[in-house]
Amino acid sequence: MKEQIKKAEEKMKKTLSVLSADFAAVRAGRANPAVLDKIQVDYYGTPTPIQQMAAVSVPEARILMIQPWDKSTLKAIEKAILASDLGINPNNDGTAIRLAFPPLTAERRADLAKEIGKMGEESKVALRSIRRDAIDKIKAMKKAGDLTEDDVKDGEKKIQKLTDDYCKKADEMTDAKKKEIQEI
Secondary structure: OHHHHHHHHHHHHHHHHHHHHHHHOOOOOOOOHHHHOOOEEEEOOEEEEHHHOEEEEEEEOOEEEEEEOOHHHHHHHHHHHHHOOOOOOEEEOOOOEEEEOOOOOHHHHHHHHHHHHHHHHHHHHHHHHHHHHHHHHHHHHHHOOOOOHHHHHHHHHHHHHHHHHHHHHHHHHHHHHHHHHHOO
16 A cells, blocks of 8 residues: 555656646746757757757846757757747847747736646646546555555545645645746
8 A cells, every 4th residue: 555655646746747847838938948848850850859959048038049069950940949839039140049038918928827727727637636546546455355444544545635735736836837927
């Protein structure tokens, strides 16, 4: 039973780390290299993340600079950024690409806050699904005769507490990201 609880906790940790990565990719008006994480560049027929083919830096608060190690990839990187849903036009000066992040409008902030809320809710659904699976496994162990009724109740309580804790953490992360989005 302890093993089931440990597995459930590991899955819950992973769910929160995925949520954190998703939040990092949300554009909050400031230049953040994480917004490029999901963009793949066609590099000699192989989809390659920008971070593996260029140095990404933040020279100013609202500017992201991408300096490819191989200058011949500038056009491919520019094309990949334009094809992505980033919504920013890359500035290519022949040696580097600059992405200027405009300040967010109030409407865009509201949309992003809704999107963030949805991501937070999806992670809580995943956490509850992990709880259900763990409890089902514990009940199956009882049916097999490995656990007593008291063990099952104890296991259910521990898993429920774990779920409550992780749901609270997901809510805190969501609220913090929404607050960050609302800042001007």
